[in-house]
Amino acid sequence: MFFAEITLKAQFYDIDPMDVVWHGNYARFLEQARCELLDKIGYNYHQMKESGYAWPIVDMRIKYVRPIRFGQEFTVKATIVAFENGLKIDYRLRDRTSGEVLTKARTFQVPVKIETGELCIESPAALVDRLKAPA
Amino acid sequence: MFFAEITLKAQFYDIDPMDVVWHGNYARFLEQARCELLDKIGYNYHQMKESGYAWPIVDMRIKYVRPIRFGQEFTVKATIVAFENGLKIDYRLRDRTSGEVLTKARTFQVPVKIETGELCIESPAALVDRLKAPA
Amino acid sequence: MFFAEITLKAQFYDIDPMDVVWHGNYARFLEQARCELLDKIGYNYHQMKESGYAWPIVDMRIKYVRPIRFGQEFTVKATIVAFENGLKIDYRLRDRTSGEVLTKARTFQVPVKIETGELCIESPAALVDRLKAPA
Amino acid sequence: MFFAEITLKAQFYDIDPMDVVWHGNYARFLEQARCELLDKIGYNYHQMKESGYAWPIVDMRIKYVRPIRFGQEFTVKATIVAFENGLKIDYRLRDRTSGEVLTKARTFQVPVKIETGELCIESPAALVDRLKAPA
Numbered sequence: 001m002f003f004a005e006i007t008l009k010a011q012f013y014d015i016d017p018m019d020v021v022w023h024g025n026y027a028r029f030l031e032q033a034r035c036e037l038l039d040k041i042g043y044n045y046h047q048m049k050e051s052g053y054a055w056p057i058v059d060m061r062i063k064y065v066r067p068i069r070f071g072q073e074f075t076v077k078a079t080i081v082a083f084e085n086g087l088k089i090d091y092r093l094r095d096r097t098s099g100e101v102l103t104k105a106r107t108f109q110v111p112v113k114i115e116t117g118e119l120c121i122e123s124p125a126a127l128v129d130r131l132k133a134p135a
Numbered sequence: 136m137f138f139a140e141i142t143l144k145a146q147f148y149d150i151d152p153m154d155v156v157w158h159g160n161y162a163r164f165l166e167q168a169r170c171e172l173l174d175k176i177g178y179n180y181h182q183m184k185e186s187g188y189a190w191p192i193v194d195m196r197i198k199y200v201r202p203i204r205f206g207q208e209f210t211v212k213a214t215i216v217a218f219e220n221g222l223k224i225d226y227r228l229r230d231r232t233s234g235e236v237l238t239k240a241r242t243f244q245v246p247v248k249i250e251t252g253e254l255c256i257e258s259p260a261a262l263v264d265r266l267k268a269p270a
Numbered sequence: 271m272f273f274a275e276i277t278l279k280a281q282f283y284d285i286d287p288m289d290v291v292w293h294g295n296y297a298r299f300l301e302q303a304r305c306e307l308l309d310k311i312g313y314n315y316h317q318m319k320e321s322g323y324a325w326p327i328v329d330m331r332i333k334y335v336r337p338i339r340f341g342q343e344f345t346v347k348a349t350i351v352a353f354e355n356g357l358k359i360d361y362r363l364r365d366r367t368s369g370e371v372l373t374k375a376r377t378f379q380v381p382v383k384i385e386t387g388e389l390c391i392e393s394p395a396a397l398v399d400r401l402k403a404p405a
Numbered sequence: 406m407f408f409a410e411i412t413l414k415a416q417f418y419d420i421d422p423m424d425v426v427w428h429g430n431y432a433r434f435l436e437q438a439r440c441e442l443l444d445k446i447g448y449n450y451h452q453m454k455e456s457g458y459a460w461p462i463v464d465m466r467i468k469y470v471r472p473i474r475f476g477q478e479f480t481v482k483a484t485i486v487a488f489e490n491g492l493k494i495d496y497r498l499r500d501r502t503s504g505e506v507l508t509k510a511r512t513f514q515v516p517v518k519i520e521t522g523e524l525c526i527e528s529p530a531a532l533v534d535r536l537k538a539p540a
Contacts, residue, residue, distance in 0.1 A: 012440055012450060013292060013433050017180070017285045017340070023192040024162025024283060028418050031159065035417055045152070045417060045475060057158045061196040070287070070450060147305055147315060148298050148427060152420045152475070159418060163283050170282055180282060180340060205315060205422070287450070293462040294432025301429065315422070327428040331466040 002131060003079040004037035007096060010072045020067035027060065030091050030105055033078035037089070041130045051126035052114055055087060059108040066102045068093075074102055083131050084123055086110040137266060138214040139172035142231060145207045155202035162195065165226050165240055168213035172224070176265045186261035187249055190222060194243040201237045203228075209237055218266050219258055221245040272401060273349040274307035277366060280342045290337035297330065300361050300375055303348035307359070311400045321396035322384055325357060329378040336372045338363075344372055353401050354393055356380040407536060408484040409442035412501060415477045425472035432465065435496050435510055438483035442494070446535045456531035457519055460492065464513040471507045473498075479507055488536050489528055491515040 008029055016022035038044040048055055068074060073096035082088040086108055093103035111120040111127070143164055151157035173179040183190055203209060208231035217223035221243055228238035246255040246262070278299055286292035308314040318325055338344060343366035352358040356378055363373035381390040381397070413434055421427035443449040453460055473479060478501035487493040491513055498508035516525040516532070 011433070011437055012286065013294060013436055015287045016282070017287060017289055018189050018191070019287055020191070022283060023195060024159065024166065027159030027162065028416070031418055032416055054153050056153070056155070056199065056202065058199045059197070060158060060199075062194070064191065064193045064195075067191065146298070146302055147421070148301055148429060150422045151417070152422060152424055154422055157418060163281070166283055167281055288459050288461070290461070293465060294429065294436065297429025297432065324423050326423070326425070326469065326472065328469045329467070330428060330469075332464070334461065334463045334465075337461065 001079055002037065002041055003077055004033060004040050005075055005077040006033050006036050007073060007075050008032070010068050010070055010074070012070060015070050020069060023062070023064060026062055026064075026093075026103060026105065029076050029093065030078070030107060033076035033091060034089055034107065037078045037080065043127055043130050047126070049114065051124060053111045053120075053124055053126065054114050055109045055111055057107050057109045060105070062103060062105040064103055066100065068102055073097070080131065083127060085121055086123060087127065136214055137172065137176055138212060139168060139175050140210055140212040141168050141171050142208060142210050143167070145203050145205055145209070147205060150205050155204055158197070158199060161197055161199075161228075161238060161240065164211050164228065165195075165213070165242060168211040168226060169224055169242065172213045172215065178262055178265050182261070184249065186259060188246045188255075188259055188261065189249050190244045190246055192242050192244045195240070197238060197240040199238055201235065203237055208232070215266065218262060220256055221258060222262065271349055272307065272311055273347055274303060274310050275345055275347040276303050276306050277343060277345050278302070280338050280340055280344070282340060285340050290339060293332070293334060296332055296334075296363075296373060296375065299346050299363065300330075300348070300377060303346040303361060304359055304377065307348045307350065313397055313400050317396070319384065321394060323381045323390075323394055323396065324384050325379045325381055327377050327379045330375070332373060332375040334373055336370065338372055343367070350401065353397060355391055356393060357397065406484055407442065407446055408482055409438060409445050410480055410482040411438050411441050412478060412480050413437070415473050415475055415479070417475060420475050425474060428467070428469060431467055431469075431498075431508060431510065434481050434498065435465075435483070435512060438481040438496060439494055439512065442483045442485065448532055448535050452531070454519065456529060458516045458525075458529055458531065459519050460514045460516055462512050462514045465510070467508060467510040469508055471505065473507055478502070485536065488532060490526055491528060492532065
């Protein structure tokens, strides 16, 4: 299983008038963990472009279990759960100290040929080869 | 059916390096339409607070059907689809000119008593009375 | 004098825990007015690119005179104050109802040749010709 | 001299269509360094509130010297340069590897009594006592 984990701290600019992190800001947290994961497998934004593919997110779902408050430290763990027909990633946000689950999320992104704009059903070798365990 | 519709234009600050609106920015578009809708029924942020309830979003799902590009104008229609046990709102983003669907989304928010932090299963009268048709 | 004016409404996502628009969000308001102005003179992002120049902002100054609150409507007027050696734009934010000045700001952006990355001292004809009054 | 320094990495969501960090995002970088500094002197958001004062930013100036690109690591150093009549903070952003200056900025914030909304000319003891060196 391929995964990456980062630690973040809720900033003042993350907080809304109800004194919790505004729900729309979580997309940033997910992306930061996802990029860490893509760096780890050597297939981040630049390598994607070089391989001739963009990987737009076509589905995002976020379940907010507990609020996050100013100054609170939390971890974001991103795990690849499927990659053969697009890239599906699961996320868990947990309080850094207590380990309590704060948020569950999932994103699904698909390969699109940059030159033609064509959506591909199967993930290109550029991704799959990096994720398949050697025989 | 209670709904509201707004028209927006993709700004430069919305666009990412792939020349499309960054997926995380859609939460702003949804919120702007939702607030328009809540204004229409007279139960926006201030009235929520006065009624003693916060309404955090506990679930958000966005399906990105077609990309939105710099300067593109689009409509966001928000429709209440359930309100007795929390507030469920559906969203459709469409190209302003062609009417093509660009994005489908749904948010679910629940009433929380501000004083006690208690999560409520049933929506308070403050919301329900505004939405129930008179006998 | 070339100018453009837009009307905006402070959204929930603009507001910080002190119940005022977070100071960092004003850069979005300025940009939206600036793009309206650049559209008006026919030299917005796409035309800039076509003319071979990028126009990065190299200086931004914002003076926050009065806070802006949730739901408050305000105008943003952007005026070109210099354009021969870069593009200097002045901004005034005013309450839509009272006309009171809320914010004063200025941005300065310079032409950079996209192909070479070279910074230019003089603004290219692509901009100047659009702004010079006919003889 | 009171200062704090943090290290950041430009994220995908920071980048604009010109492949550089969008100029409006720097307000987040400055705030993150400022909060680190305020934490260090024990007078961050919560202590401000407890002391009865809000500290809105009334002036922000940013000079963009060199662009920041996707994945680039940089430091943000925030230094208090005046505090007796408001809080003036200077910022330097530098490339983490080369040490090259990327951005210079300054913010000025003033004490406002939360109860009355009154703007104060002199900084309250709650701040000054934390910054004055012991005799």
